[in-house]
Amino acid sequence: MDFVQHALNGLLQGVIFALIGLGFSMVWGILNIINLAHAAFIMLAAYLTYFLWAGPGIDPFLALPISMGALFVLGYLIQSRVINLVMRATVLTTFLLTFGMEALFVNLALRLWTADNRQSKPFYANVSLSVGDLRLPYTQLGAVVVVLTLTLLVYLFLDRTRTGSSIRAVGQNRVAAALMGIDIGRTYALTFAISAALAGAAGALLSTTSGFSPPTFGVFNILAFSVVVLGGLGSIPGALIGGLAFGLVNEFAGTYALEEREVVVFAILVLVLIVRPTGLFGRQGYR
Amino acid sequence: MNLAILLSGIVLASVAARPGSSTRLRRGAIVVLLLLMVAAPLVTNTTSILFDALTAMCIAYGWNVIGGYTGYASFGNVAYLGLGAFIAAGFMSRQPGHLALPWFVGIPLAVGIVSLVALAIGLAVLRLRGHYFSIATLGVAIAMPEFINWDFAFGPHSVVPKFFGGGRPLNFPLLPDAQVAGLTLDADRYLFYYLGLLTALIGIGVTVMLGRSKLGYALVAIRENEEAAETMGVNTTVAKSLAYVLSATLAALGGSVMGFKLTNMTTEAEALFSITNNLQMIIIVLIGGTGTVWGPWIGAFILFAMQEALRSLSGSDFVLQWQAVMFSLLVIVVVLFLPRGLMQFLRGRERFSWRVFLRNLVANRV
Numbered sequence: 255m256d257f258v259q260h261a262l263n264g265l266l267q268g269v270i271f272a273l274i275g276l277g278f279s280m281v282w283g284i285l286n287i288i289n290l291a292h293a294a295f296i297m298l299a300a301y302l303t304y305f306l307w308a309g310p311g312i313d314p315f316l317a318l319p320i321s322m323g324a325l326f327v328l329g330y331l332i333q334s335r336v337i338n339l340v341m342r343a344t345v346l347t348t349f350l351l352t353f354g355m356e357a358l359f360v361n362l363a364l365r366l367w368t369a370d371n372r373q374s375k376p377f378y379a380n381v382s383l384s385v386g387d388l389r390l391p392y393t394q395l396g397a398v399v400v401v402l403t404l405t406l407l408v409y410l411f412l413d414r415t416r417t418g419s420s421i422r423a424v425g426q427n428r429v430a431a432a433l434m435g436i437d438i439g440r441t442y443a444l445t446f447a448i449s450a451a452l453a454g455a456a457g458a459l460l461s462t463t464s465g466f467s468p469p470t471f472g473v474f475n476i477l478a479f480s481v482v483v484l485g486g487l488g489s490i491p492g493a494l495i496g497g498l499a500f501g502l503v504n505e506f507a508g509t510y511a512l513e514e515r516e517v518v519v520f521a522i523l524v525l526v527l528i529v530r531p532t533g534l535f536g537r538q539g540y541r
Numbered sequence: 542m543n544l545a546i547l548l549s550g551i552v553l554a555s556v557a558a559r560p561g562s563s564t565r566l567r568r569g570a571i572v573v574l575l576l577l578m579v580a581a582p583l584v585t586n587t588t589s590i591l592f593d594a595l596t597a598m599c600i601a602y603g604w605n606v607i608g609g610y611t612g613y614a615s616f617g618n619v620a621y622l623g624l625g626a627f628i629a630a631g632f633m634s635r636q637p638g639h640l641a642l643p644w645f646v647g648i649p650l651a652v653g654i655v656s657l658v659a660l661a662i663g664l665a666v667l668r669l670r671g672h673y674f675s676i677a678t679l680g681v682a683i684a685m686p687e688f689i690n691w692d693f694a695f696g697p698h699s700v701v702p703k704f705f706g707g708g709r710p711l712n713f714p715l716l717p718d719a720q721v722a723g724l725t726l727d728a729d730r731y732l733f734y735y736l737g738l739l740t741a742l743i744g745i746g747v748t749v750m751l752g753r754s755k756l757g758y759a760l761v762a763i764r765e766n767e768e769a770a771e772t773m774g775v776n777t778t779v780a781k782s783l784a785y786v787l788s789a790t791l792a793a794l795g796g797s798v799m800g801f802k803l804t805n806m807t808t809e810a811e812a813l814f815s816i817t818n819n820l821q822m823i824i825i826v827l828i829g830g831t832g833t834v835w836g837p838w839i840g841a842f843i844l845f846a847m848q849e850a851l852r853s854l855s856g857s858d859f860v861l862q863w864q865a866v867m868f869s870l871l872v873i874v875v876v877l878f879l880p881r882g883l884m885q886f887l888r889g890r891e892r893f894s895w896r897v898f899l900r901n902l903v904a905n906r907v
Contacts, residue, residue, distance in 0.1 A: 288672045290679075339877060343905035345671050347876055349614040350823065354872030357816055361865040439907040473683060479676045517687050520680035524665055527673060 259388055260505050266394040268501020269401045270459055274474055275481030275500075276405060276493040277452030283488040284425035284445050286345075287337065290352040293474035294359035295450045299325050299457025300466055301367060307374040307461075314374045314462045315396055321458045322451040329450025334443035341442065356475070363468040373465040393462040404455055408448070409490050421445050425488070473519055480523040542585040544853070547594065547846040549577060551839055558835035558887050578738055588734040590849055592802065595737035596795045598841035600818075601825035602744030603791030608823065609832035610757060611784045612764030613671075617678030618792040619819035620685035625655045625793025626800025626813050627689055627711070631704045633801075635714045639704075644716070644736075644801060652793045659789030660782065667781045670767065686814045711806040733802045740795050741838075747791065748834050760784050761832070792822070820868040827875045830884025839883055844871075878902055 274296065281289045299321040306312040306320065332355070340347045373379070382389035412418040423431040424441045432438050460466060477500065485496025500522065507518040556562060556570035582588045600622055607615045629651035635641045642650070666677040689695065695705045705711060716728040726732065751757040759780040762770035771777050800806060800813060812818075821844070828843055829836030852860045878898040879885065885901075886893050 282672070288676065336873075336877070339902060339906045340880075341905065341907045343880065344612065346608070346612055346614045347880060347905070349675055350827070350872060351876045353614075353616065353823075354820075354869050354876065357820055357869035358866065358873065361816070361869055365862065365866060442907065476676060476680050476683065483673075517684050520684040523680055524677065527669055527677065 260509055261502065262388060262390065264502035264505030265498055266390070266398065266501070267505060268498035269394075269398050270456055270463070270497075271477060271481050271500050271504075272494045272497025273401045273404065273452055273456045273459070274478045275485065275497050276408065276490065277449035277456070278475075278478035279482040279485075279487060279489075279493050280408075280445055280452075281449045282482060284421060285333075285337075285341070285442055287348045287352065288479070289446075289449070290349065290475050291332075291355040291359065292449070292453055292478055293471045294356045295325055295329070295453035296457040296460065296474055297363060297466075297468060297471040298328070298359060299454035300461040300471075301363065301372075301457075302454075303458040303461040304372050304374045307376065308372075313376055314393075314458055315400070318400065318455060318458050322454040325454030325457075326447045326451040330443050330447035332450075333446035334439060337446070338439050338442060360468050360471070367468070369467045369469065371465040371467050372461075374461045376462065379462050391463065393459070397459040397463065400455060400459060404452065405490060405494060408452070411448075412490075417444070476519055476523060480519065480526060483523070483526050543587070543590050544846060544849050546577065546581050546585060546591065547842045547849065550574060551842045551846065553577065554835050554838045554842070555883075555887055558833070558839070558884065560888060582731050582734050586730075588730050590845055592734050592737040593799075594841050594845035595734075595741040596799045597821055597825060597845070598837055599737075599740035599744035599795035599798075600792050601822045601837040601841055602741075602748050603788045603795070604822040605748065605826045605831065605833075605837050606751065606760075606791070607784050607788040609826055609836070610751065610760040610764065611781060612832075613781065613784075614675040615678045615785070615788065616675060616819065617681035617685075618788060618822060619814055619816075620682045621655050621659055621789040621792040622796030622799075622818060623813040624658065624685055624689070625651050625796040626803075627705050627806060628654050628793075629797035630711050630713050630800060630806045633713055634711055636712065641714065648794070648797045648801070651797050652790055655793035656786050656790045659786045663782045663785040663789075667778060667785055682814070682819065705806075713801050713804045713806070715804065716801070729802070733798075736798050736801070740798050743794065744791055745834065745838060747787065748837075751787070752834055756780060756783055764832070815865075817865045817868060820865065820872060824868050824871050824875065826882075827872065828879075828882055830882025830887075833882070833884045835887075836882050836884050843883075 274292070278289065278292050281287050281292075302321045302324060303314050303317050306317045307314055312320075337348065337351065340351060378392040380391070380393075382391045383395065384390075412422060420431065420436045420441055421444065423434065424436060424438060424445075428438060431441075481493060481496040481500050483496075484499055485492030485494070503522055504518060507522075553570045553574040557567050557574065559567070581591055585591075600618070604615065604618050607613050607618070629644075629648050632640050632642045632650055633644060633647035640647075662681060666674055666681070669677055689705050716732055718728050719726040719732060751760075759770065759775045759777075762773065762775055763777055763780060767777060796813065803813075806813075825840040825844055826837050827840070829838065829840030848860055848864075875882070878901055880901060885897070
C-alpha cells in the first residue's frame with residue numbers, strides 16, 4: 255500500500271513538473287533559448303497567489319487567471335523589450351541575460367519578502383481525500399485538472415489556430431517564416447509570454463501544495479530542463495510523460511535512497527543526457 | 542586609500558592592455574603595477590578589500606578560461622570554489638581527526654584533488670554542448686553543497702568520517718602574525734594579502750600562457766565554430782575537458798585562500814557556495830571583456846572600486862544587503878550594453894562615447 259501511495263504522490267507531483275516543463279520546452283524549441291528565469295517566473299506567481307490569498311482572500315484556484323495574466327504580460331514585455339535585442343547574439347548572451355534576470359528576481363524577492371516559509375492555505379489545503387488507505391490531497395487533485403486543461407488548450411492553440419501555426423513556423427524556419435510575412439519579434443514575444451503564463455499557473459498551484467520561500471525555486475530550472483530532455487524537445491505529450499516520469503523517480507529516490515532531492519534531480523539529468531540525449535520521444539522543434 | 546590603489550590599478554592595467562601603446566610603455570606599466578601591488582599593504586591600513594578583489598580575480602580568471610576563451614557558459618564554478626575551501630580546511634584543520642597540514646601543503650593538495658574531481662565531472666558533462674553543458678554545470682553548483690553534507694560519505698560513521706566537519710564546525714587554523722627582522726607582520730594585513738596577490742598572479746600567468754599555447758587557440762576555435770574546429774583536427778572533447786579542469790583549478794585556488802581567511806567553514810559554507818560568488822566571477826569577466834588577458838584584472842578592480850565607493854557613501858550594511866541584487870542588475874546591463882566589455886574601448890578601434898552603448902544594444906536585435 256505504501257508503494258501505491260508513493261507512486262500516487264509521484265504522479266501528482268509530476269503533473270506540476272509537466273506543466274513547468276511544457277512552458278520551458280516552448281521557449282527552448284521555438285526561440286532556442288534556455289530560459290533560466292523560468293524558475294523566477296514560477297516564484298513570482300507563487301508570491302502573487304499567496305499575497306492575493308493572504309490579503310484580499312482570493313481563492314488560489316480562482317486567482318489562477320490573474321497570476322497567469324500577470325505573468326503573460328511580464329513575459330511579453332521581457333521578450334519584446336529586452337531579449338529580442340540579443341536574439342542574434344551567441345547562445346552565451348541569452349544564457350547570461352536570463353541568468354541575470356533569475357538572480358535579480360530571486361534576490362529582490364529575498365530582500366522584499368524575506369526567506370520566511372509561506373503557503374497559500376485555503377480551507378481545503380493540507381486536507382486529503384481518502385480512498386481506502388490512500389490519501390489524495392485536494393489541492394493536488396485540483397492541480398491535475400488545471401494541468402490537463404492547460405496542456406489541451408496549448409495543444410489546440412498550437413495545432414488549430416493561425417497564430418499557433420505561425421509560432422510553429424517560426425520554430426521550424428525563422429527566415430522562411432519571416433519571408434511569409436510573419437512578424438518574428440511579435441511571435442517570439444507571444445511564445446515567451448505563453449511560456450511565462452504556464453510558469454505562472456505552475457507557481458500558483460505550487461503555492462497551495464507546499465510551503466515555499468525564494469530559494470526553494472532554484473531547482474526548478476534544472477527540473478524543467480530534465481523533464482524536457484526526458485520527454486523530448488518540442489513534444490507536448492513528451493512534456494507530460496517526462497513530467498510524470500520525473501515525479502515518480504523523484505518521489506521513489508527521495509523515499510528509498512537519498513534525502514537530498516537536489517542530488518537526485520541532478521543524477522537523473524546526467525543519466526538521461528548520457529543514455530539518451532534526444533529524450534524518450536525526441537524530435538526537433540514543434541512540428 | 543584602497544580606492545586610490547584600485548583606481549591606479551585600473552589605469553595601469555588599461556595601459557598594459559592597450560595594443561596601440563608601445564612595448565616599452567606596456568612593460569613599464571606592468572612593472573609599476575606589480576610594484577604598486579607589492580607595496581600596497583605598506584600604504585593602506587586595511588588590505589581586506591584588496592584581498593577580496595585579488596582572490597575574486599583569480600576565480601574570475603578561471604571562469605574566463607571556460608566562459609571567455611571556450612565560449613561555454615559554466616554556472617558551476619562556484620561548486621569548485623566551495624569544494625576547494627572545504628577540502629583545504631579538512632586537511633589543514635587542527636581539530637581532532639584532521640591532518641593539520643601547513644597551508645603550503647594543504648592548499649595545493651586541495652586544489653589538486655578538486656582538479657581530479659573536476660576532471661571526473663568534466664568527462665561526463667563535456668560530452669554535452671551548448672545548452673546541455675550549461676544546465677549540467679548549474680546542476681553541479683546545486684548538488685555540491687548537498688554532497689559536502691552527505692552523511693553517507695562524510696557523516697560520523699562513513700568512508701571519510703567527519704572530513705568536512707560532519708555537521709560540526711570545521712575551522713582553518715589561525716595564521717599567526719609573522720616576525721621578520723624584528724618587525725611584526727600582521728597576518729590579515731600582510732600575509733593573507735600576499736597570498737591573495739599570489740593567486741591573482743597565478744590566474745593571470747595561466748591566462749597569458751594559455752593565450753600563447755596550442756590549447757588556447759583550440760579553445761578559441763571551439764568558441765567560434767565547434768564543428769569547424771573538429772573538422773580541422775581539434776580534439777574538442779579533450780580541449781574542453783582541459784579548459785574545464787583549468788577553470789575549476791583556479792576557482793579552487795581562489796576559494797581555498799578565501800576560506801583560509803574566513804577561518805570558520807560552517808557558518809560561512811553557504812556564503813562560499815552563494816549565488817553572489819557565482820555572479821561575481823561572471824560579472825568581473827563581463828565588465829573587463831571575455832576571453833582577454835587583462836579583462837578580469839580591470840573588471841575585478843572596477844567591481845571592488847564600485848563597492849568601496851558605495852560603502853563609503855552609504856555604509857557596509859547597505860552594500861552587503863543589496864550586493865546580490867546589484868550584481869545581477871550589472872550582469873543584465875553589461876550583457877545588453879557592453880557585451881564585449883571595456884576591452885572594446887581599450888582595443889583602440891572605438892573611442893569612448895555613449896553612442897557605442899546604444900549601438901551595442903541594437904546590434905543583435907531580431
